[in-house]
Amino acid sequence: MSSLLEIRETIKQFYCKNEVYVNPILKFLAALVALLMINASMGYMEVLNSAVIVLVVALMCSFMPRNFVVLISALFVLMHTYALSMECAIVVLAVFVLMFLLYFRFTPKDTKIVLLTPLLFVVKIPYVMPVAVGLLGGPISIIAVSCGVVVRFMIRFMKDNFATFSAEDAQTGSQKFRLMIDGILDNKAMLVTIIVFAVTTILVYTIRRLSADHAWSIAIMVGIACNAVLLLVCEFLLDLNLSVLEILLGNVVALFVCQVIRLMEFNVDYGRTETVQFEDDEYYYYVKAVPKNTVAVSEKKVKRINKQQKNKTVKPVKKVSTIKTAHGVSRTTASKVEDRNKQ
Amino acid sequence: MINEERVRLMTRMAAYEENEFRKHKAVVGFFRADYISLQVVKTVISTTIAYAILLGLYIMYDFEKFMKDIYQMDMVSFIKTVAILYLVMLGIFLLVTYALSLYRYNRSLQSTKLYYGNLKKLSHLYGEEE
Numbered sequence: 001m002s003s004l005l006e007i008r009e010t011i012k013q014f015y016c017k018n019e020v021y022v023n024p025i026l027k028f029l030a031a032l033v034a035l036l037m038i039n040a041s042m043g044y045m046e047v048l049n050s051a052v053i054v055l056v057v058a059l060m061c062s063f064m065p066r067n068f069v070v071l072i073s074a075l076f077v078l079m080h081t082y083a084l085s086m087e088c089a090i091v092v093l094a095v096f097v098l099m100f101l102l103y104f105r106f107t108p109k110d111t112k113i114v115l116l117t118p119l120l121f122v123v124k125i126p127y128v129m130p131v132a133v134g135l136l137g138g139p140i141s142i143i144a145v146s147c148g149v150v151v152r153f154m155i156r157f158m159k160d161n162f163a164t165f166s167a168e169d170a171q172t173g174s175q176k177f178r179l180m181i182d183g184i185l186d187n188k189a190m191l192v193t194i195i196v197f198a199v200t201t202i203l204v205y206t207i208r209r210l211s212a213d214h215a216w217s218i219a220i221m222v223g224i225a226c227n228a229v230l231l232l233v234c235e236f237l238l239d240l241n242l243s244v245l246e247i248l249l250g251n252v253v254a255l256f257v258c259q260v261i262r263l264m265e266f267n268v269d270y271g272r273t274e275t276v277q278f279e280d281d282e283y284y285y286y287v288k289a290v291p292k293n294t295v296a297v298s299e300k301k302v303k304r305i306n307k308q309q310k311n312k313t314v315k316p317v318k319k320v321s322t323i324k325t326a327h328g329v330s331r332t333t334a335s336k337v338e339d340r341n342k343q
Numbered sequence: 344m345i346n347e348e349r350v351r352l353m354t355r356m357a358a359y360e361e362n363e364f365r366k367h368k369a370v371v372g373f374f375r376a377d378y379i380s381l382q383v384v385k386t387v388i389s390t391t392i393a394y395a396i397l398l399g400l401y402i403m404y405d406f407e408k409f410m411k412d413i414y415q416m417d418m419v420s421f422i423k424t425v426a427i428l429y430l431v432m433l434g435i436f437l438l439v440t441y442a443l444s445l446y447r448y449n450r451s452l453q454s455t456k457l458y459y460g461n462l463k464k465l466s467h468l469y470g471e472e473e
Contacts, residue, residue, distance in 0.1 A: 094396050101389040106443060174406050181404055
């Protein structure tokens with residue numbers, strides 16, 4: 001445990017020292033991962049699949065504001081969709097614009113959740129998202145998670161119906177358009193996922209705000225259990241074509257990831273909890289103070305030994321003590337000796 | 344000699360200046376009513392565009408059927424329904440915008456007041472030292 005805390009402190013210190021370099025690198029990596037994942041799961045436009053373009057765009061993102069990564073990712077999705085079918089691109093563009101106008105205009109900080117949710121779906125651990133949002137955010141962020149889920153299911157629907165959308169003469173434009181909208185609105189698995197994630201987020205948020213001991217750990221466990229149980233029940237009742245093994249394994253990994261988040265964000269020592277009670281003119285106060293776990297990072301000292309220093313005879317340092325001079329001014333014995341030498 | 348209280352105060356103020364001061368200053372630059380009005384106008388525009396997109400998607404969903412029915416349908420009742428739905432949507436978003444912008448304005452005002460208070464305190468600390 002203490003070694004984990006030490007790692008956390010080291011990371012913090014490293015970030016504080018090198019913030020100027022770390023931020024662009026992190027943005028570059030985030031953009032790179034996002035764009036590569038989008039290309040891997042869509043990849044309908046050949047030009048965008050080029051490694052050079054991905055690298056250049058990711059590099060550009062590293063010098064731009066954080067939300068630029070989200071904007072570029074949305075643009076990539078849109079262009080891939082356009083390469084597949086123009087009707088799909090119109091629907092995707094409409095969905096993105098609606099998301100921006102109706103929600104992200106108010107809370108621009110939540111845009112990263114929309115980007116992260118589909119990416120976590122790609123690596124099969126989307127169950128991290130509702131729990132993490134419940135721990136670190138508020139219930140209003142459910143809308144952002146839901147938007148992320150919609151984007152993910154939209155992309156998957158296009159992938160599943162690739163043959164239908166790419167065939168030029170098989171269907172008319174309006175039929176493709178209708179199919180795409182139906183694919184979004186009549187998607188049972190998407191609706192169930194949105195509802196389950198919303199319930200989980202509210203549950204986690206409510207529990208972690210309690211003043212009970214180990215509230216965060218309990219919130220994580222209850223959240224993960226709720227996620228897994230609700231999804232499995234819905235899968236058995238509604239036959240959503242979700243993989244049971246994926247749900248179980250994904251939730252186990254999510255539990256681990258959420259514990260790491262807890263360690264980084266909320267690490268307290270309940271053993272040293274203090275309960276104090278006091279009053280002023282207007283109120284009685286019942287205060288519970290839980291101390292944070294902190295560990296001092298041991299600093300590495302590098303001792304340089306070179307030849308010159310070895311050959312030099314090191315004089316013993318004189319003990320410095322103050323003496324009174326004739327004028328009443330304090331001086332040190334060391335400086336007095338120095339004065340004598342000068343004379 | 345380093346004045347610890349002064350350093351603490353300056354660090355806190357520098358962190359605030361770095362992160363949120365610019366945003367809060369832009370908000371507090373308006374009178375409360377003006378700020379809320381501006382947000383309301385923005386919401387009216389964005390909600391109108393969003394509603395137009397939704398309506399467009401609805402019509403495009405079954406465009407051929409819509410074009411066939413357009414001469415037979417009761418246009419007045421159709422327009423009335425469209426207008427009522429628009430007003431309901433606009434009303435909901437205006438309420439949210441009003442509450443949110445009021446909250447944000449008050450929070451920004453409080454934070455900037457605290458910042459200027461700290462600035463005064465800092466000036467006193469310098470004065471005391473001299």
